[in-house]
Amino acid sequence: NADMAVYRAKSAGRATYYFYDGEMGKQFARNVRIETRLRQALQNERLELHFQPKVDLITEHCVGMEALLRWNDEELGRVSPAEFIPIAEQTGVILPLGEWVFEQTFRHILEWQKQGITVPPIAINCSAAQLKRVDFLPKLLMLLDKYKIDPSLLEIEVTESILIEDAKSCAELLRQMSHLGIKLAIDDFGTGYSSLSYLKDLPFHYVKIDQVFIRNIVDDKSHAALTNAIISLSHSLNLKVIAEGITSLEQLTLLREYGCDIGQGYLFSKALGADSLASDPMIVALNEQAL
Ligand code: C2E
Ligand code: MG
Ligand code: MG
Ligand code: MG
DSSP, X not given: OXXXXXXXXXXXXXXXXXXXXXXXXXXXXXXXXXXXXXXXHHHHTXXXXXXXXXXXXXXXXXXXXXXXXXXXXXXXXXXXXXXXXXXXXXXXXXXXXXXXXXXXXXXXXXXHHHTTOOOOOEEEEOOHHHHTSTTHHHHHHHHHHHTTOOGGGEEEEEOTHHHHHSHHHHHHHHHHHHHHTOEEEEEEETSSSOOHHHHHHSOOOEEEEOHHHHHHTTTOHHHHHHHHHHXXXXXXXXXXXXXXXXXXXXXXXXXXXXXXXXXXXXXXXXXXXXXXXXXXXXXXXHHHHHO
């Protein structure tokens, strides 16, 4: 029966398949390959972080950057985080990978500081599996100390799933981080089991509206209405709103009308390599303001 099939699949491997047809076999093989190659990429430094600016929609100043993983594998070519992050989460690779992301980000911050480059706060994406570890915060504190990074330079983006799975211990961790001065953002808002009630109780600073809403706000009245409602509700809870995936001026105009605070998207900038950052007009402008 189906339960037995699931049980067998689970004990035999990592994925759960009811039927093992050709397509699934191929998918499974690719996933296993990605897991193996990803473990190697971590060792061989085939991973890189890029940084996507966040822009204040009123002043158009850069007010933050989001660290995003990039992987160009020798055999697989470029693999998108949208594909490898879920595999890393399922297999536990996310734990060493997540630590690498923190350490690498802090290294970059230190390097920029040495070069005299002012950078805005940097947001790191964190998976539920990372936050659930009891050693998450001690390790983070150790790294902040090792690189002498002011916690106010750090933001953490989490998705709603963590809040549903393990609300209580998660709330405690979020509070501790918030007390340290780390800003917290709820990512991909509107796609999961969105509930504004936990936004009221938890120490979030930002709500990031998922790209699917932004993509459709110009043509689809219901997406526009939902976006507008999320912005109003967030503001009434004292949260700032970040719109993800802004690609057109029409979207920008509408989001400004709705009072959206911050935006991110190809209209402003793609994620930038650590080396090209200093010469990027947005970062140049930020450094001119800082002088
Ligand atoms: P996310 O955190 O929601 O990040 C936003 C994604 O949208 C990024 O994709 C970014 O490159 C993309 N994006 C930004 N502006 C635009 C736009 O205007 N148009 C379009 N079409 N896309 C835009 P990316 O880098 O492929 O990352 C995908 C997801 O992978 C992220 O979604 C995040 O959930 C995850 N991820 C990436 N890096 C990390 C990481 O270091 N740790 C963890 N745990 N997850 C990560
Ligand atoms: Mg994010
Ligand atoms: Mg997102
Ligand atoms: Mg996402």
